[in-house]
Amino acid sequence: MRSDGESLSGQKMGLCDRKAPSLPSPVLLFLSPLLLLLLGSLWLAGAADIPLGSALSPLNSSSWSSPSGTYSLGFVSDPQNTSLYLAAITYSGGVPVWTAGGGASVDSAASFQLRSDGNLRLVDGSGTVVWESGTAGKGVSAASLLDTGEFELKNSTAVVWDTFAHPTDTILQSQNFTVGQTLHSGDYSFSLLANGNLTLTWNDSIVYFNKGFNSTFTANKTLASPFLTLQSNGIISLSDASLSTAVVISYSSDYGESGDMIRFVKLDSDGNLRTYSAVRGSGITNERWSAVADQCEVFGWCGNMGICSYNDTSPVCGCPSENFNFVDPNDHRKGCKRRTEIQNCPGNSTMLTLDNTKFLTYPPEISTEQFFVGITACRLNCLSGVSCVASTALADGSGFCYLKVSNFVSGYESAALPSTSFVKVCAPALPNSPSTLDEVHSSKLKGWVVAVLIFGTLLGMILFEWGLWWCFCRNSTKYGPLSAHYALLEYASGAPVQFSYRELQKSTKRFKEKLGEGGFGAVYKGVLANRTMVAVKQLEGIEQGEKQFRMEVATISSTHHLNLVRLIGFCSEGRHRLLVYEFMKNGSLDSFLFSGDSSRKLTWATRFSVAVGTARGITYLHEECRDCIVHCDIKPENILLDENYNAKVSDFGLAKLVNPKDHRQRTLTSVRGTRGYLAPEWLANLPITSKSDVYSYGMVLLEIVSGRRNFDVSDDTDRKKFSVWAYEEFEKGNIRSIMDKRLAEQDVDMEQLERAVLVSFWCIQEQPSQRPSMGKVVQMLEGVLDVERPPAPKVMDVGLAVVTSSSVSTSVAVFATSASIQPLSSSSQSNTNSSSISRRNVEKQTSSLLSKDLSS
Numbered sequence: 001m002r003s004d005g006e007s008l009s010g011q012k013m014g015l016c017d018r019k020a021p022s023l024p025s026p027v028l029l030f031l032s033p034l035l036l037l038l039l040g041s042l043w044l045a046g047a048a049d050i051p052l053g054s055a056l057s058p059l060n061s062s063s064w065s066s067p068s069g070t071y072s073l074g075f076v077s078d079p080q081n082t083s084l085y086l087a088a089i090t091y092s093g094g095v096p097v098w099t100a101g102g103g104a105s106v107d108s109a110a111s112f113q114l115r116s117d118g119n120l121r122l123v124d125g126s127g128t129v130v131w132e133s134g135t136a137g138k139g140v141s142a143a144s145l146l147d148t149g150e151f152e153l154k155n156s157t158a159v160v161w162d163t164f165a166h167p168t169d170t171i172l173q174s175q176n177f178t179v180g181q182t183l184h185s186g187d188y189s190f191s192l193l194a195n196g197n198l199t200l201t202w203n204d205s206i207v208y209f210n211k212g213f214n215s216t217f218t219a220n221k222t223l224a225s226p227f228l229t230l231q232s233n234g235i236i237s238l239s240d241a242s243l244s245t246a247v248v249i250s251y252s253s254d255y256g257e258s259g260d261m262i263r264f265v266k267l268d269s270d271g272n273l274r275t276y277s278a279v280r281g282s283g284i285t286n287e288r289w290s291a292v293a294d295q296c297e298v299f300g301w302c303g304n305m306g307i308c309s310y311n312d313t314s315p316v317c318g319c320p321s322e323n324f325n326f327v328d329p330n331d332h333r334k335g336c337k338r339r340t341e342i343q344n345c346p347g348n349s350t351m352l353t354l355d356n357t358k359f360l361t362y363p364p365e366i367s368t369e370q371f372f373v374g375i376t377a378c379r380l381n382c383l384s385g386v387s388c389v390a391s392t393a394l395a396d397g398s399g400f401c402y403l404k405v406s407n408f409v410s411g412y413e414s415a416a417l418p419s420t421s422f423v424k425v426c427a428p429a430l431p432n433s434p435s436t437l438d439e440v441h442s443s444k445l446k447g448w449v450v451a452v453l454i455f456g457t458l459l460g461m462i463l464f465e466w467g468l469w470w471c472f473c474r475n476s477t478k479y480g481p482l483s484a485h486y487a488l489l490e491y492a493s494g495a496p497v498q499f500s501y502r503e504l505q506k507s508t509k510r511f512k513e514k515l516g517e518g519g520f521g522a523v524y525k526g527v528l529a530n531r532t533m534v535a536v537k538q539l540e541g542i543e544q545g546e547k548q549f550r551m552e553v554a555t556i557s558s559t560h561h562l563n564l565v566r567l568i569g570f571c572s573e574g575r576h577r578l579l580v581y582e583f584m585k586n587g588s589l590d591s592f593l594f595s596g597d598s599s600r601k602l603t604w605a606t607r608f609s610v611a612v613g614t615a616r617g618i619t620y621l622h623e624e625c626r627d628c629i630v631h632c633d634i635k636p637e638n639i640l641l642d643e644n645y646n647a648k649v650s651d652f653g654l655a656k657l658v659n660p661k662d663h664r665q666r667t668l669t670s671v672r673g674t675r676g677y678l679a680p681e682w683l684a685n686l687p688i689t690s691k692s693d694v695y696s697y698g699m700v701l702l703e704i705v706s707g708r709r710n711f712d713v714s715d716d717t718d719r720k721k722f723s724v725w726a727y728e729e730f731e732k733g734n735i736r737s738i739m740d741k742r743l744a745e746q747d748v749d750m751e752q753l754e755r756a757v758l759v760s761f762w763c764i765q766e767q768p769s770q771r772p773s774m775g776k777v778v779q780m781l782e783g784v785l786d787v788e789r790p791p792a793p794k795v796m797d798v799g800l801a802v803v804t805s806s807s808v809s810t811s812v813a814v815f816a817t818s819a820s821i822q823p824l825s826s827s828s829q830s831n832t833n834s835s836s837i838s839r840r841n842v843e844k845q846t847s848s849l850l851s852k853d854l855s856s
């Protein structure tokens, strides 16, 4: 109440300041009681309307509040420069959710005016109009700030202008973000396309994130006017008149948690779109989801010529080599510039080679300057091209070479990237150097002194540490000579760590403690030098080349989700291919479901949360991550439980990757799956899609409910396969007989259990098209979607139906040589044609280039 009164008097002050010179004082004297009366009556009516002629100023820190005080509009100091101000709507505690003019900063003499002509204006101290709503003469009679955070200008009947229709960088909970609206932050923008795709764009030209959420909901539908909403439970969803239910786009990590807080979606100045939550009054925001999992994939994050890479904890920006300086040594994100520009060394330029680096390749560049050539030709092509500044040989088996002719290039370096890149510089090409030394180099003399000092100190420290080690630790196996190296590493970043075979041999004590034997090889327990417990998987029968393997490692490690086991690192040395995963304390689900061990028991609530968690993990693989992955081997052995019994799916991405962007035909030489969980299409030589995982998941779900293998045959089940018998019992209405006997004496939510049983029968339908998508499975389990009565799942008895429980976990290799994972689309045909033409052209070009090179 009091704060309302204060803000009213603030408005009045502003009003008098503005109007006094232009109005004769008797008129003012006559009007003011009337005005006060008017204000008073409006205020009493509870509308909290802001009358025309009101103004705010940074000096008296006046503000306009929403009725409950949740949001307020006023000046806040600019985080970039604290002597300047922004006119912003802030959530309780000072979290800005909208700024006038998209973050335009003004001085302390500025004002924010709701003018008598209905225009809303931000005016600088000098009188310059910084921003305006453009609503003059549109009959605006008042404004108000609502408890949803929306500020609106209205006439007597309708809203004329509002901040939800003119967002800056944030989308609030009750806001609809429609096609045609854009969030801006620096050079970056976010928008929704008419087909429902979400896009992130740099400088209005390079689209570095374009993702369609084409689940069964959107398939074969033309959207009318889609819009995004952030639901109060933390789900971002896409709605449209043509969709019966909203399509889930992302879950925030605190999904479903409630409290006195808000969630919002924001386009950050680093080009990533994130969901945040903020508790009322705290002013603190917590990140809950980000659209681009790998920050280094954001175009231009490190500025022009900047190279993004990961230090132990975060993405960092560096320069390609000592041929470059930082544009701003205090802000590495501003990019790098050549010490000598190319035009200043005519005829003497060369290509600097950057291993494990790519220059980010996004449309439209991708479509114009793309060739099939080898590494050497990729380098020479760029060297001889006058406008070419850099090139990337992808080396992932595609043979692509991208030439960068634009004057802005953005690099990404990681041990897991198979690409090699080249940048044109003035000769000679200097060595790559750690970014910190780059700055020191600016003054050569000082540089030498510092270098000698650093070297001396390092030497002293090494001697000292070596002395310590010699005295105390030389007999302990825990601290090998490698520990000094690892003390620096924390394995916490998103980038996978590359290990040598020797290191892994050591950390697993020569592969002593075997945790299990999966379809791809044995898994051993290990302890890294920093004492992180890990599971080391020794891959067998991987015939891929080094580069292809690194590509897949890069894909797997860029796939982060609460319900997926995280890849920490890898080893690729000679014939050895190993993957290092985080260690899961409680082991795999099968040991809980099928062992007689009474200490390994799960309550129904835990089982259900494992079922939902697993479904979420698989949904992420299928629908939400960048390169969609079909798991191909979902079974209880591949569902691990951490110390809090959170389900984590493991072994994903090891079967062939299915990349919808990649139209080239992939042939499956050998696919692996496990009996009992294999979908019928594996055996019938039909295309394998994400629906095959749904089938396997359905079997697992049934096992979670029943605590028995789905293919168990016993007297209890009338000598029928358990899954077949279970459906018959379900038809008779005997859900309880399907339930695990060990759950009998527990409190079981029968409604939940029945839902799980119904969902499992839907998942194991013979026809892939009849099975729901994993996203839908999650919604059905959670009760968001109603589950209809499933038809009987037919029994597929192709060869493998007679399975005895003795062969439970042996994996079988199914040879399906011609089954392509994705049906070839017609466009890929024409693609191949045009690319073979360009390949021929380029080969011609290259050979002439090479001969020119030799003769000169």
Ligand SMILES: *[C@@H]1O[C@H](CO)[C@@H](O)[C@H](O)[C@H]1NC(C)=O
Pocket: 139, 155, 156, 157, 158, 159, 160
């Ligand atoms: C109020 O604004 C709406 C939308 O701009 C317009 O259709 C309507 O005629 C206006 N009403 C009055 C009374 O001006």
Ligand SMILES: *[C@@H]1O[C@H](CO)[C@@H](O)[C@H](O)[C@H]1NC(C)=O
Pocket: 164, 174, 175, 176
């Ligand atoms: C958002 O869209 C829904 C459905 O069309 C509508 O009911 C709701 O009023 C809209 N919200 C806003 C703030 O426009």
Ligand SMILES: *[C@@H]1O[C@H](CO)[C@@H](O)[C@H](O)[C@H]1NC(C)=O
Pocket: 203, 205, 407, 408
């Ligand atoms: C952004 O785009 C504009 C126009 O397309 C261009 O003039 C400008 O140079 C670009 N900015 C950068 C940093 O490349």
Ligand SMILES: *[C@@H]1O[C@H](CO)[C@@H](O)[C@H](O)[C@H]1NC(C)=O
Pocket: 193, 195, 197, 210, 211, 212, 213, 661
């Ligand atoms: C929508 O996104 C998908 C990737 O998810 C992409 O293949 C498709 O080309 C995009 N569509 C448009 C019109 O950008």
Ligand SMILES: *[C@@H]1O[C@H](CO)[C@@H](O)[C@H](O)[C@H]1NC(C)=O
Pocket: 195, 196, 212, 214, 218, 219, 220, 221
């Ligand atoms: C979904 O995919 C189908 C083909 O798989 C395509 O015809 C349809 O246009 C896509 N829908 C959207 C919204 O992208």
Ligand SMILES: *[C@@H]1O[C@H](CO)[C@@H](O)[C@H](O)[C@H]1NC(C)=O
Pocket: 311, 312, 313, 314, 315, 316
């Ligand atoms: C990694 O980079 C971040 C951001 O620049 C920095 O705060 C952090 O100290 C760096 N960590 C190490 C180990 O260098």
Ligand SMILES: *[C@@H]1O[C@H](CO)[C@@H](O)[C@H](O)[C@H]1NC(C)=O
Pocket: 347, 348, 427, 428
């Ligand atoms: C090219 O650069 C090298 C190394 O700086 C130098 O020795 C050589 O003279 C230069 N050649 C020309 C033609 O400028």
